[in-house]
Amino acid sequence: MYIIIIGGGRVGYYLLKALLKEEHEVLVIEKDARVCKTITDELGSVCTRGDGCEAATLAEVGTGRADMLVAVTGDDEDNLVACQVAKHKHNVPRTIARIRNPQNAPFFKKLGVDVTVNTTDIIIEVIEHEVPTHPVTELFTLEEQGLIIVDVKITEESTTAGKMVKDLSLPKESKLALIIPHEGGTHVPAAQTTLQVGDQIIAITPSQYKEELEKALGGV
Amino acid sequence: MKVVIMGCGRVGARLASLLDEDGHQVTVLDNDTYSFRRLPPSFSGTALYGNGTDEEALKKAGIEDADVFVALTQGDNRNVMSCQIAKHVFKVPRVVCRIYDPLREEMYNALGLETLSPTKIFAQMLREKIEGEG
Numbered sequence: 001m002y003i004i005i006i007g008g009g010r011v012g013y014y015l016l017k018a019l020l021k022e023e024h025e026v027l028v029i030e031k032d033a034r035v036c037k038t039i040t041d042e043l044g045s046v047c048t049r050g051d052g053c054e055a056a057t058l059a060e061v062g063t064g065r066a067d068m069l070v071a072v073t074g075d076d077e078d079n080l081v082a083c084q085v086a087k088h089k090h091n092v093p094r095t096i097a098r099i100r101n102p103q104n105a106p107f108f109k110k111l112g113v114d115v116t117v118n119t120t121d122i123i124i125e126v127i128e129h130e131v132p133t134h135p136v137t138e139l140f141t142l143e144e145q146g147l148i149i150v151d152v153k154i155t156e157e158s159t160t161a162g163k164m165v166k167d168l169s170l171p172k173e174s175k176l177a178l179i180i181p182h183e184g185g186t187h188v189p190a191a192q193t194t195l196q197v198g199d200q201i202i203a204i205t206p207s208q209y210k211e212e213l214e215k216a217l218g219g220v
Numbered sequence: 221m222k223v224v225i226m227g228c229g230r231v232g233a234r235l236a237s238l239l240d241e242d243g244h245q246v247t248v249l250d251n252d253t254y255s256f257r258r259l260p261p262s263f264s265g266t267a268l269y270g271n272g273t274d275e276e277a278l279k280k281a282g283i284e285d286a287d288v289f290v291a292l293t294q295g296d297n298r299n300v301m302s303c304q305i306a307k308h309v310f311k312v313p314r315v316v317c318r319i320y321d322p323l324r325e326e327m328y329n330a331l332g333l334e335t336l337s338p339t340k341i342f343a344q345m346l347r348e349k350i351e352g353e354g
Contacts, residue, residue, distance in 0.1 A: 053297055055323050077273055077297040081324070084300075089327060103275050111304050 001025070002066045004092075006052030006082040007073035008035045011098060015072060016046060027061055053081040055089045063090040072098040080104075083113045135218040136210070139202070148207045149177075152217045154199040160217055166191035170216050171209035178202040224249065224286045224312075226272035226302055227293035231318075233258035235290065240265045247281045272302040278310065288314045296321050303333055 008030030071079035182198025246265030270277030291299035
């Protein structure tokens with residue numbers, strides 16, 4: 001894949017290294033000549049000096065054939081404009097923007113950026129995952145299908161402990177995919193499977209039923 | 221009319237005071253309170269500290285019932301971003317965006333923003349002046 005990265009700061013630099021390692025064709029566009037030189041000295045001609053928000057700069061580096069553009073400068077507005085120029089002037093199929101202000105996520109989506117990444121939300125997700133008292137953790141979102149994959153822990157407070165799978169009242173279109181017992185290993189839940197304290201259940205549900213699934217499984 | 225102006229530089233402050241004189245309800249937003257020194261003592265509108273690309277700051281400035289939003293900061297991208305938020309999220313009826321870079325101006329104009337490039341306009345004016353007197 002040909003991937004263009006806007007911004008050669010720390011995020012851009014490590015992203016570049018990681019993507020090169022995966023044998024993608026990668027190019028960084030960086031405004032600062034010194035930063036650009038440091039990257040070129042170390043990694044070869046994988047960095048161009050220029051403004052990634054300018055259509056002309058993007059044209060020079062052949063953005064028209066890029067599969068993806070990732071904007072990771074420290075400024076949300078620059079990342080937005082770089083993605084929009086890539087999309088509207090060069091028809092880049094997929095654009096990703098780093099955002100600093102989590103509130104910008106819905107705006108960016110509305111304005112045509114395919115994916116936004118923000119560190120605040122990532123850290124919150126990690127905290128949710130690490131805090132053992134939290135019974136439901138979102139693992140993955142299948143945005144197009146409107147589905148989420150969640151991880152539910154059966155705790156001592158759960159009224160579902162000791163119940164069989166067939167006796168649970170799961171919300172519509174929710175499915176239990178996998179049970180990871182406390183002692184390790186995995187098994188696919190069947191109707192007769194009994195839930196035990198310490199079990200971890202991986203389930204799939206339409207995103208609007210997350211809370212109902214939480215009630216049906218956690219039973220708190 | 222209720223007007224929100226983002227950026228209290230020379231142009232922003234001047235526009236604010238002109239519209240204020242005409243009796244409009246003006247709010248100027250800037251992320252540096254020192255900029256408000258440019259507003260004349262007679263200015264009767266509101267000068268508000270805040271970042272115009274921030275949803276909450278825009279709400280505080282009264283964007284939800286504004287008739288006009290004008291972006292006049294030094295950053296083209298900042299102007300473009302706040303104008304798109306004003307237009308597409310807050311549905312402000314009239315949004316005007318200053319973009320120095322003529323290429324970027326053309327693109328956002330094609331995408332439906334009402335844009336003005338001082339670079340283009342001023343160069344054109346100078347050309348007419350020079351050729352006209354030559």
